[in-house]
Amino acid sequence: MIVAEQKPLDEIRDLIADAGKVLVVGCGTCVTVCFAGGEKEAGILATSLRMASKLNGNAQDVTHLTVQRQCEWEYLDPIEEQIRQAEVVVSLGCGVGVQALAEHFPQAWVVPGLNTSFMGLPTEQGVWEERCAACGSCILGLTGGICPIARCAKQLLNGPCGGSQDGVCEVNAETPCAWQLIYDRLKAHDRLDLLMEIQPPKDWSTSRDGGPRRITREDLRLVAEQVE
């Protein structure tokens, strides 16, 4: 899932400072399950903004709603009227949700209420960890299902580096060394031979280095779009 956390209230207040009417839009998918931007968080943010603005002597009319998924047009159509009435829209979606709102409602001024952090999973209740960096060319098949792109601080393909100490990464004592994890797992599966093959430099053109990415599936496109 996409993992995010809420921006400090002061930063959000600055982003909406000149608005009288504000709409907070939560998202019912990834950011709901990481407790950053779901219905409950949208309610808490809207209430906090109302209270803070009143205390400041400049009461803002802040309401909130939540859509099932902010990153698809069809879920945004039903809130068109509420968006139109707001001077500023605070999106509690991930960065994709913010941009989907801005793109779908060009007349609306949309600001982010979250910092989108990473793609990861909850390793225990209340703790989320990064697992994938969307490099566009997955090598988990070589590394026993442990990603050195997202989990090794140096993104090494032929690790570990010399800083790996007792299973811990030299960059952060709280982070297990990804390459130690890879070694342990390959050993447990009797596949250490996978490590003997030296990996050539990764082709980063499928990742961010290749510029914005796009996937087109002709088999899924609507026939009307295909008419030349």
Added chain:
Amino acid sequence: MSAADQVPLQIVAYCCHYCAYAAADLAGVLRLRYPGEPKIVELPCTGRLDVLEVLHAFEHGADGVMVAGCLEGDCHFQVGNLNARRRVAMVKDLLNQIGLEPERIEMFNMSSAMASQFAAAAEEMTARVRTLGPNPLREESVS
């Protein structure tokens, strides 16, 4: 006494069914005297405490909120009171960011037999809120 001392205070007391609510009940049976400001809202367990509801209480003019649960380690639902304690800490942080004093909310723990502790908690919270003064949002919301 100044005029501020005369303003009736509104304190919402979220009390769990098994301990704090029973302690309040016992305080009544024992005819213990304590301030009348705390208005009790019974929860099945303080683990039911909802951050948004607490914020709404403050938004609509509550001057203080006390949350009273079982003694730590003795929660009828194991850890509901520990969850509540963390939520109270979260509300304190939110109040701070919003611009209200975090001292306006506090967590208390007591068993169902501790009637005098309930009365003492009510006293303490009322005195504290009296010192802080009325919630500045109150005048705005109650016209």
